[in-house]
Amino acid sequence: MRKPLIVGNWKMNTTISEGVELVKSVIDSGVDQLSVDFGFAPPFISIYEIKKYLNDSHILAGQNMYFEDSGAYTGEISADMLLGAGCNYVILGHSERRHIFGETDEVINKKVLHALKKGLNVILCVGELLEEREAGCEVETVLRQVGLGLKSVEKGLINNVVIAYEPVWAIGTGKTASKDDAEKMHMEIRKYIAKLYDDDVAQRIRIMYGGSVKPENIKELMSSPEIDGALVGGASLKAESFIKILKYYE
């Protein structure tokens, strides 16, 4: 039985004090009692302060990181820095990293391998563009991203990976993939993981959905046994809506 997880990806939103207020409101609402793993991916600058309001059962994720240990890489953040600030997870391959900042599958794979080696859990994001879906190559695109993202990841470390399926056309647009669309893709990903590893790994790996998840659609999406939680952007920026999403697991 896979435990669901819900992570709020704040992207480039919230100052440190706004982030602290948001986390305090969420935690104070009693969501720790719910049967869901949950947490936050704040901007780098807020992570250390926010950790003070969380415990080790919460997910605290970097939104990105670089694949070198240290050195002359202006503007980058290392795995050790994330760990030192209190992170236990890192989001890699988010579509905004792929499509705005030009990250390739090869770069994402280097980051995945490095993060896992350092002891961080990885949320590997994959997803097709609207034109890829319209051309009917969405499954091929997503499986290619999964395969290349996980290249050389040993079976012993795959337990530390979560996959987030985020169709790019559904991110921040208000358009959600239907439960059936998401479910179909999750099943394809799981089948592919079985091919890359084995059935046991495929049954254990958590595959979350992302793309305009909000209180109004969480019930419908999570009614699929294939969907193991959500990576939430916009709706994680207000305590009220994030709490409502978490309370689906009441």
Ligand SMILES: O=C[C@H](O)COP(=O)(O)O
């Ligand atoms: O990481 C989160 C996803 O990009 C979804 O963002 P959204 O919920 O604002 O569509």
